Each structure stands twice: as structure tokens, then as C-alpha cells.
Amino acid sequence: MKQDNKILDRLFTQLQTARSTARIEAILTQIWNIWLNTGNVEMNTLVRQGTQNLSKGDYTDAINTFTQVVEQNPNFAEGWNKRATAFYLRGNYKAAIDDIHQTLNLENRHFGALAGLATIYSEIGDEHGVLDTLEKLYQIHPFQPKLKDQIEELRSRLN
Structure with missing residues (x-):
């Protein structure tokens, strides 16, 4: 399940053709605002x-908080992504990868998860x-520096 699917679809279409840094940043801000909104005031407080x-x-506290988020709202992709970040920062790459895959199952265009x-x-x-992973990221967000x-x-090194 994707959040605000029609709006996100439009924003991702715009991201494909945006050329100016200002326009790209504006689109990315709108995408992140959607991704960070659970649709529930209490849940948004937990995310913050x-x-x-x-x-x-405080990675352990972050993991515990985001665990509450994903347990209460398992379709909230950004909860999984944030917990993946906390796992990564704590050095638990396996758990981070698992949560990134869950993020991408819910929102396959999640450029933050792909970058991670x-x-x-x-x-x-x-x-x-x-x-x-970078090739997938390029398909979604081609104008990253x-x-x-x-x-x-x-490609040249691996071929």
C-alpha cells in the first residue's frame, strides 16, 4: 500500500523531468512530507x-520507537526506513537490509531506502x-549529483 498514491505518482513523474536544483528540491520536499505523514497525530509524534x-x-531508543511505529502501522514505509537507518547506524546491517526490503516492498520508489x-x-x-541498487535509484531519481x-x-570495473 502506497501513501497518497496519486500525488506521489505525479511527483515522481515530475521528478523524472525536473532539471533545476530548486525544482528538484521542491519535489523531494513534497515527497518526504508525504512519506513522513502517518495520517495519525499520535503516530506522527512517535515518528518525530x-x-x-x-x-x-540514541539508536536503541530510535529502534524501539520505530518498532512501535511499524507494529502499529505495518504499511507505513517510512517507519521501516527510519528503523533501518537506526539499525545501520548501530552496525546491524542484516536488520537494516531486512527493513529496507520491507520499505521497498511498500514503496518501491523510496530513493532514500535505495541509497541506504x-x-x-x-x-x-x-x-x-x-x-x-544504484541503477534502480537512477531510474527513479536520475538527477542526483x-x-x-x-x-x-x-560498470566498467565490474565488466
Whole structure:
């Protein structure tokens, strides 16, 4: 289940053709605003609390908070993504990858989750995983600085 599917579809279509940095940033802000909204005031408070825990480096508290979020709202992709971030920052790559996959099952265009997955693959030395993930990311968000160069460099090294 995707959040505000029609609006997100429109925004992702616009992201494919946007060329100016200002326009891209505006679209990304709108996407993140949708992704971060659970549709429930209490749940949004939990998401903010978990995000604050992440910012302070309280990864265990963040994991616990985002676990509450995903248990209460398992279709909220950003809850899984935020918990994946906390797992990653705590060094639990397996749990982070599992949560990223759950995020992508719910929102396959989640460029933040894909970027995180590429980072983890890079850190564990899976260059083919990095390349595959970056290619998916490029299809969604093609105007990220240096992304195309990174893909081309990996392709040439791996072929």
C-alpha cells in the first residue's frame, strides 16, 4: 500500500523531468512530507520522537520507537526506513537490509531506502549489489549529483 498514491505518482513523474536544483528540491520536499505523514497525530509524534533519537545518537531508543511505529502501522514505509537507518547506524546491517526490503516492498520508489541499501552493499564489499541498487535509484531519481558517473565507473570495473 502506497501513501497518497496519486500525488506521489505525479511527483515522481515530475521528478523524472525536473532539471533545476530548486525544482528538484521542491519535489523531494513534497515527497518526504508525504512519506513522513502517518495520517495519525499520535503516530506522527512517535515518528518525530524516533527521528530526534536518531539525531541524538540514541539508536536503541530510535529502534524501539520505530518498532512501535511499524507494529502499529505495518504499511507505513517510512517507519521501516527510519528503523533501518537506526539499525545501520548501530552496525546491524542484516536488520537494516531486512527493513529496507520491507520499505521497498511498500514503496518501491523510496530513493532514500535505495541509497541506504547501496551504502550498506558498498560497506560489505558487494559491488554488484551496489551497481544494481544504484541503477534502480537512477531510474527513479536520475538527477542526483554524480550518480550516473558512479554507475558508469562501477560498470566498467565490474565488466
